[in-house]
Amino acid sequence: MTNKQPDDYVESPYEQYHACRALWGMVIIQALQDATEAIGDSRDLDRAVRLEMGYFRSRGFQKVCDLAEIDISLDDIEAKLRGLRNWKNKYWRKDVKKFLRTGKIKNRTEKQNRTGI
Numbered sequence: 001m002t003n004k005q006p007d008d009y010v011e012s013p014y015e016q017y018h019a020c021r022a023l024w025g026m027v028i029i030q031a032l033q034d035a036t037e038a039i040g041d042s043r044d045l046d047r048a049v050r051l052e053m054g055y056f057r058s059r060g061f062q063k064v065c066d067l068a069e070i071d072i073s074l075d076d077i078e079a080k081l082r083g084l085r086n087w088k089n090k091y092w093r094k095d096v097k098k099f100l101r102t103g104k105i106k107n108r109t110e111k112q113n114r115t116g117i
Contacts, residue, residue: 024068031061032077039081053078 035052042048
């Protein structure tokens with residue numbers, strides 16, 4: 001049995017190329033998930049979208065897209081982020097507010113629990 005070093009696991013430059021592309025693709029997915037959570041947790045939709053789109057318009061994000069060889073339209077990203085916010089408002093936030101009204105979260109005032117803030 002030979003002792004394999006980490007460098008030995010990538011057998012060809014072709015495999016390494018595809019592994020790097022997949023890794024950069026996961027970075028893009030994580031950035032989109034983080035943006036979705038930030039927008040869903042905000043109270044001001046326009047401000048939250050503007051802040052998150054600042055990152056997606058940056059040179060750093062464009063470089064990541066180039067490394068992953070993924071072409072993403074900034075208009076599509078913005079539209080999807082706004083659409084996800086609408087979904088969260090319609091279903092997810094309703095459940096959260098209902099949970100808060102039950103009084104099961106500690107360190108909240110009775111008024112906050114009643115209003116579902």
